[in-house]
Amino acid sequence: MKIAVLQMNAGFDPAENAAVLTDAVARAKAGGADILFTPEMSNMLDRNRARAAGNIRHENDDGTLAAVRAAAAEAGLWVHLGSLAVRGDGASDKWRNRAFVIAPDGNIAARYDKIHLFDVDLASGESWRESSVYAGGDQAVAVQLPGAVLGLSICYDIRFPAVYAALSRAGADIVAVPAAFTVPTGEAHWHVLLRARAIESACFVVAAAQTGTHADGRTTYGHSLVVDPWGDVLLDMGDAPGLAFMDLPMGRIAEVRARVPVIANRRPVRDAVLGGEGAT
Template sequence: MKIAVLQMTAGFDPAENAAVLAQAVRDAKAGGADMLFTPEMSNMLDRNRVRAAETIRSEDEDLVLAAIRSAAVEAGIWVHLGSLAVKGDLPDAKWRNRGVVIAPDGSIAARYDKIHLFDVDLQSGESWRESSVYEGGDRAVAVQLPGAVLGLSICYDIRFPAVYSALSRAGADIVAVPAAFTVPTGQAHWHVLLRARAIESACFVVAAAQTGTHADGRSTYGRSLVIDPWGDVLLDMGEVPGLGFAELDLARIADVRARVPVIANRRPVAEAVRP
């Protein structure tokens, strides 16, 4: 399975982001990819919540989603829009940070709402309160692709191994971790966390990332990665926006799981007690 990974510097104008994404779909197909993976917040990245509120739309009205569904049909390729900022289903509901898997016929094969919301104060002075406007999801999601099962997660989920245990129990061969990681946390933890999730789940990890300095003033870490089930890095895209490609040898999964049978040996663990 050949995949393409988009590393981008999304701004707060959905139309501009849609143009970048649609071109990436065409380039991914031209490069022989079976599937394109894009970062978290592919449709808009804006920490100004007032301005974002004027732009964010429901899933049905999101122009980026509509554009990429059309592009997927034209190219005949699978696309994982790592995540979109969309309105909730009810009028007064909080927004959702939603990943969407698009089939080559343009249909939506799966949706995943980010479970773990990034609420943190960093030593750098950055403060993030994702839960102030977003509502978290409540379930892990895996979807059947031709020849493989794809498990869905988003960014901060990477720090919560239970998500990936649930995905491996659902048969995930590949796990997507689209992200917009901050620079300080990326420097400290990005590579080690992604490699750990690949090793403990004995599956491929595909992490498409935002990179660089964005129109809203934030900076993201980049370094989009593809990691194999043994923990080897197959692709590291550094800091530059663009498209990368990787070959996933799905037979590698069975080989690794035979060498270290973590899936077969896994047992349920009760809550810890303190005598």
């Protein structure tokens, strides 16, 4: 399977970001890719929530989603839109951080709402409270592609192995981790977490990332990665925006799982009991 990975520096204008995405679809197809992966918040990155509110739409009205669906259909290409900020579907007025898998006919094959919301205060002085405006999802999602099962996750999910265990149980061969990682957390944990998720699930990990200093003033880490089931880094895009291609040797999955059969040997584990069951 040949993949294309977009590393981008999204601003707060959805139309400008949509133009970057549709251009990437065309270039991915021209480069022979079977699927394009894009980062978290591909339609906009804007920490000014009052300004962002004027640009966030329900998915049925989202111009970025419509543009990418049309481009995918024209190119005949699978596209994993890492995530978009969209308005919710139900009574809650909170937004959703939602991933989309778009089929080559332009139809939406799968959706995933980010489960784990980034509510932290960093030593650098940065403070993030995603839960104040976003509602988290509660369901892991995998989708069948030609020749592989793709598991969906988003950014902060990477710190919660239970998500990836669920995707592994669903048969994931590839796990997507689109992200807009901060620089301090990226420098400390990005590579090791992505390699760990690949190793424990014996699958490929594709992590398309935002990078650089954005129009809203934040800075993201970049380093979009492709990691193989053994934990080897096959691609590291550094800190510049761009489009990269990678051929995934899918036979590597069976090879690694035969060498260290973590999937076959996995057993359900009950919650721990302090002192152990039967302690006296």
